[in-house]
Amino acid sequence: MAKGLTEKDLGKFKLVGNIDAFGRKLVFQVTEISVEKDDYFSRLYLYDGRKIKPFTSGKKDGNPRFSPDGRLIAFTSKRDKESKEAELYVIPTDGGEARLLTKFKYGIKDLRFTEDGKSIAVITPIDIEKKPNDDVHVIKEIPYWFNGVGWVYGRRSVVYLLDIESGRKKRLTPKELDVGTIRFHKGKLYFTAQEDREKNPRVSDLYVLEGRKARKLTPGKWSVQDFIPLDDGTFILKANTLERGFATNTHIYHYNPETGELRKLTKDLDRAAYNSLNCDVRGAQRAELVLKDGWIYYVATDGPRANLFRVNLEGKIERVIGGDRSVESFAIGDYIAFTAQDAVTPTELYIFRNGKEKKLTDFNGWIKDYKLxxxxxxxxxxxxxxxxxxxxxxxxxxxxxxxxxxxxxxxxxxxxxxxxxxxxxxxxxxxxxxxxxxxxxxxxxxxxxxxxxxxxxxxxxxxxxxxxxxxxxxxxxxxxxxxxxxxxxxxxxxxxxxxxxxxxxxxxxxxxxxxxxxxxxxxxxxxxxxxxxxxxxxxxxxxxxxxxxxxxxxxxxxxxxxxxxxxxxxxxxxxxxxxxxxxxxxxxxxxxxxxxxxxxxxxxxxxxxxxxxxxxxxxxxxxxxxxxxxxxx
The missing domain is CATH 3.40.50.1820 (Alpha/Beta hydrolase fold, catalytic domain)
Structure with missing residues (x-):
């Protein structure tokens, strides 16, 4: 009898994802599934342009980000077994000990360095009002819970700024706004957030922080999921206009907040600008918008495949990484790095340079011994x-x-x-x-x-x-x-x-x-x-x-x-x-x-x-x- 995959082979899969790039260097996350210990364990790996090596030793390390000068990598972890809090670390890219900066009670949703590399902005949930010191839930809003999270009433995600040297942190965004994504540009913090998830649960707007106040830049009727600020004061948006409800495709737009003009750059490709393919052994996905040499790179689902596309401000669309497969995560430094899988090949890391593609990892090479x-x-x-x-x-x-x-x-x-x-x-x-x-x-x-x-x-x-x-x-x-x-x-x-x-x-x-x-x-x-x-x-x-x-x-x-x-x-x-x-x-x-x-x-x-x-x-x-x-x- 041929050797096929069984349910117990789940523990053999290595889940590769969450890439970040700086120059020729890459850092990425690999998650292991332990059926024996009934848990997931993840660590970071570093590619220096020549070889790949394990980079961190924690059991729950993930979500890595290079500093603007490439000298540091920030990442999240949970190394304190007694604590339920999420921990934020930095480690020198050239190697050394990881240094704990701080902990956050309700986890870390995302993080980014400031442009000068001296601070890190962290998105983390907080309670917006003091809750009773008992086990009674007094609920005043919907949604009161969220799948995979638990109770979310009276809680919003905000941005904290953490000074790397001193460890001091301060809240930047108003606690009434529920923050989704953040980016820095010319010294300013831009972010997406929900203003009223009860009455407008699908609407997410783009904001800029001015002093201690947040100014809304979009009209309150779209779902803005990602963005890139441009030097001329306009923005690239990955957004959904919600015109056909949940059937509406997310597209890439050029938006001018001064005139209110929203121009669909991907109008010639009626496809959702994200990966919607089903997979039950998927690594952590990071597929943010990237602007490089006048092109905006993004992943889109095209029929039964998810590929990497790019579009320019004139609306010209090109397929960059194609094929009958699923592009999961990507990052761009001196070349394009991406993770991909297909129906018989679990996720691995690849690079695309000068029109040629190269496979870097073989974490799931064990599968070659199986008949699929x-x-x-x-x-x-x-x-x-x-x-x-x-x-x-x-x-x-x-x-x-x-x-x-x-x-x-x-x-x-x-x-x-x-x-x-x-x-x-x-x-x-x-x-x-x-x-x-x-x-x-x-x-x-x-x-x-x-x-x-x-x-x-x-x-x-x-x-x-x-x-x-x-x-x-x-x-x-x-x-x-x-x-x-x-x-x-x-x-x-x-x-x-x-x-x-x-x-x-x-x-x-x-x-x-x-x-x-x-x-x-x-x-x-x-x-x-x-x-x-x-x-x-x-x-x-x-x-x-x-x-x-x-x-x-x-x-x-x-x-x-x-x-x-x-x-x-x-x-x-x-x-x-x-x-x-x-x-x-x-x-x-x-x-x-x-x-x-x-x-x-x-x-x-x-x-x-x-x-x-x-x-x-x-x-x-x-x-x-x-x-x-x-x-x-």
Missing amino acids: SKPEHFKVKASDGVEIDAWIMKPVDFEPGKKYPAVLEIHGGPKTAYGYSFMHEFHVLTTRGFVVIFSNPRGSDGYGEEFADIREHYGERDYQDIMEVVDKAIKRFDFIDPERIGVTGGSYGGFMTNWIVGHTKRFKAAVTQRSISNWVSFFGTTDIGYFFAPDQIGGDPWNNLDGYWEKSPLKYAPNVETPLLIIHSTEDYRCWLPEALQFFTALRYLGKTVELAIFPGENHDLSRGGKPKHRVRRLELIAEWMERWLKRE
Whole structure:
């Protein structure tokens, strides 16, 4: 039997990311997954232009930044085992001991050196009002919690300035603003921030700090995610104008705050300016805008691939790093450094110089000893004439002439995509003897706003696309047993799994993960429900209760005949636990075949960043459920 990847191989992956560049030098982060210790450990590596060497010795080192002169590297860590605080260190680039500068109670979101290199600006959350010294939560705002963070009411992210020599720190930005990104230019601090995350949760503006006051530079109706100040007082913005809600693509713009003119530089490429490909073994991503020689560099999702592009102020767009792969992080010094992966190659570090590409690392070279199933691409012409990208992966021990059970995988979002990125889960299933089918139906990212826009139409064209993909796969690949097909997905993919089992009996097994079963409860209990549900379903439960219920899989529970496993986490604040509990209760009450697996202490990102032992157990549960119902005689 061929040696394929199993769930227990999770601990072999090395997650490469968070690059920073200075001249020919690179510093980057490598994270290891320890299933045995049930934890993640990360350290920094340095490339001096000739060779790579381990650079720090901590177990939780990350988020490195070069100083403007390249002599220091600042990074975050957690070396004090007794403390829960995030620690900020600096270390000489030429080597030596790392020096602890300070600690922050609620963590460090990002950091940057000032232009003179004498101070470091840190984004960190603080409590904006004194909280009672007890365990009672007195809440006055929404959102009150956030997935992966916990309680966030009464808390905002602010900028502190830390003097490297003295260690003195002072808060720069008003505590009422929730800061997202920061950059220095000509002695001034510019930053993005949310002003009212309750009433305008998707709006993030650009500000400049003038004295002790912050002046808003954008009109309060866009989501500004990154920016570059230009010498003439204008700005490059990576922003989303929100015109089509969550279906709107993020683009690169040139913005003049004096005239209010916003000019879309990437209008000739209807693609989102970020990486939205799914991956369950991804390193820390840093893909900030970079301005170099008149070109703005950025990552965009183009169909099933994420590539590095550049655009100039005239709107000319060029693909810099292409190919059927996923560019994860990048930085530019004397050359372009980037991390990338594809469907059978985990993430490694590369450089691109003088038109030539060179691979620098081989942290995941161990995978060459395994037999992997490479996805086979096929096109599906949907019933309305639109082409859908789809793939199948054969079992690792595939034998011509034999019939195999299959598992249909549905991605989350819905505005994300499958494609040329690594999915450990898929390889586990092919090792177990399953065909894996996956696709990018309507709602997916990478194909333009019109393709992505399924607002108020969940379970319609997207559902048709998915079912037509299955029909085409069965017709085209005669080794798929049409009587033994299962379905699984998480988040939106979990919603769609719930929807599918309530609308068809053709699947013989299903696993729904971190899903939505009831849009009314989702609206009122989750971190994004109060603005995501109105955008996706239309209105709110008071003016569109029929629409909310019509699009809720819970309504169709009496129709379910497919054996269903529900996987959910106790701290999933994106799709809270009641979404699983009420669907499970309804199905048990109605006498259906259903089981519920609850992961304590995990959140919506269980499959990507949960405790290693829980991640292994989750994969086991999925595979065992599919084997139980699809492989029995």
